[in-house]
Amino acid sequence: xxxxxxxxxxxxxxxxxxxxxxxxxxxxxxxxxxxxxxxxxxxxxxxxxxxxxxxxxxxxxxxxxxxxxxxxxxxxxxxxxxxxxxxxxxxxxxxxxxxxxxxxxxxxxxxxxxxxxxxxxxxxxxxxxxxxxxxxxxxxxxxxxxxxxxxxxxxxxxxxxxxxxxxxxxxxxxxxxxxxxxxxxxxxxxxxxxxxxxxxxxxxxxxxxxxxxxxx
Amino acid sequence: xxxxxxxxxxxxxxxxxxxxxxxxxxxxxxxxxxxxxxxxxxxxxxxxxxxxxxxxxxxxxxxxxxxxxxxxxxxxxxxxxxxxxxxxxxxxxxxxxxxxxxxxxxxxxxxxxxxxxxxxxxxxxxxxxxxxxxxxxxxxxxxxxxxxxxxxxxxxxxxxxxxxxxxxxxxxxxxxxxxxxxxxxxxxxxxxxxxxxxxxxxxxxxxxxxxxxxxx
Numbered sequence: 001x002x003x004x005x006x007x008x009x010x011x012x013x014x015x016x017x018x019x020x021x022x023x024x025x026x027x028x029x030x031x032x033x034x035x036x037x038x039x040x041x042x043x044x045x046x047x048x049x050x051x052x053x054x055x056x057x058x059x060x061x062x063x064x065x066x067x068x069x070x071x072x073x074x075x076x077x078x079x080x081x082x083x084x085x086x087x088x089x090x091x092x093x094x095x096x097x098x099x100x101x102x103x104x105x106x107x108x109x110x111x112x113x114x115x116x117x118x119x120x121x122x123x124x125x126x127x128x129x130x131x132x133x134x135x136x137x138x139x140x141x142x143x144x145x146x147x148x149x150x151x152x153x154x155x156x157x158x159x160x161x162x163x164x165x166x167x168x169x170x171x172x173x174x175x176x177x178x179x180x181x182x183x184x185x186x187x188x189x190x191x192x193x194x195x196x197x198x199x200x201x202x203x204x205x206x207x208x209x210x211x212x213x214x215x216x
Numbered sequence: 217x218x219x220x221x222x223x224x225x226x227x228x229x230x231x232x233x234x235x236x237x238x239x240x241x242x243x244x245x246x247x248x249x250x251x252x253x254x255x256x257x258x259x260x261x262x263x264x265x266x267x268x269x270x271x272x273x274x275x276x277x278x279x280x281x282x283x284x285x286x287x288x289x290x291x292x293x294x295x296x297x298x299x300x301x302x303x304x305x306x307x308x309x310x311x312x313x314x315x316x317x318x319x320x321x322x323x324x325x326x327x328x329x330x331x332x333x334x335x336x337x338x339x340x341x342x343x344x345x346x347x348x349x350x351x352x353x354x355x356x357x358x359x360x361x362x363x364x365x366x367x368x369x370x371x372x373x374x375x376x377x378x379x380x381x382x383x384x385x386x387x388x389x390x391x392x393x394x395x396x397x398x399x400x401x402x403x404x405x406x407x408x409x410x411x412x413x414x415x416x417x418x419x420x421x422x423x424x425x426x427x428x429x430x431x432x
Contacts, residue, residue: 052269175413
């Protein structure tokens with residue numbers, strides 16, 4: 001769809017959420033870009049639900065990136081304290097043309113200082129945590145701040161990646177990929193957002209969340 | 217979300233589409249079920265865009281399944297002539313409680329005789345091919361026929377998997393997972409379905425499709 005071949009790197013770490021990675025991967029690979037999964041080593045990395053992905057390259061050998069993608073998932077909590085991952089994100093975000101944060105991947109961007117004082121979004125359960133980490137948390141599905149685009153929870157990585165395709169290439173490129181992956185969603189219920197889900201379901205997920213503040 | 221732990225197996229083969237696999241995996245794993253990627257061997261299998269997944273089990277060692285999931289992708293064409301894969305699908309579909317076909321995975325179900333004379337859907341580019349293979353091709357996003365649910369192109373695996381969660385467990389289980397993955401889609405364009413995409417874009421994908429009938 002273009003003569004320019006971009007290099008797009010996705011950071012993976014133990015406990016990533018599968019769809020956070022593969023939603024953007026499916027969309028961005030269709031631009032003809034070189035796609036790389038990047039991790040601490042090239043050993044297989046397990047998602048939160050035991051999907052085993054093999055990285056293409058370790059952090060030390062990752063080439064210069066046009067786009068850095070940072071997914072989230074339950075493993076984000078441990079990754080926050082992993083200076084290797086956070087330093088890698090900080091360095092590569094500074095040199096990439098664009099940065100895409102998905103779900104709680106945006107918290108990793110915040111930890112690395114990439115979205116400090118910037119508008120950004122994350123999973124609805126983590127919006128307060130994102131603000132606490134210094135970003136201007138905006139509870140929208142896709143949020144732009146200069147060359148940084150962030151998506152809300154899990155499935156929003158598809159929407160954010162499509163928005164990035166439009167910015168990187170063209171409206172037509174975005175339309176073609178949306179048509180190719182038949183992204184014409186018809187969710188079975190209206191519970192996809194906390195503003196419309198039944199309050200007891202929102203409460204149930206809040207209570208079970210790792211971002212839930214427990215009394216005492 | 218239930219005391220019943222199901223075993224859900226997803227067939228993978230070279231050239232699968234990543235999102236065909238991981239969309240349903242993300243949704244179905246959240247039911248607490250045992251998720252298994254099943255392939256000819258336990259060597260890593262590459263998707264069409266070189267995502268490398270490690271299978272959990274080979275076909276010969278796959279346990280009895282409550283749910284069989286069959287994804288599609290460009291590798292579906294070669295898989296149609298692979299008697300090992302087609303026989304495995306035929307046998308496991310006959311004994312599973314439910315079968316989920318995603319995208320051109322439904323063509324594999326058709327080749328195995330699983331949807332012969334049944335209502336089923338597939339990627340919009342493959343609807344005619346599905347009919348030619350003996351199914352009653354219905355161009356809807358999610359189609360049920362008894363215990364078989366099929367989804368349209370690529371991203372429709374998310375919708376079809378959520379529909380399956382409702383049938384397997386409950387409406388509430390479906391709502392909770394939809395809320396947890398924040399499946400509140402806001403596609404950037406209206407091009408996700410051929411009925412609304414610009415005709416020149418539909419034509420462009422048709423001409424590039426492996427299902428396009430070339431003159432002569």
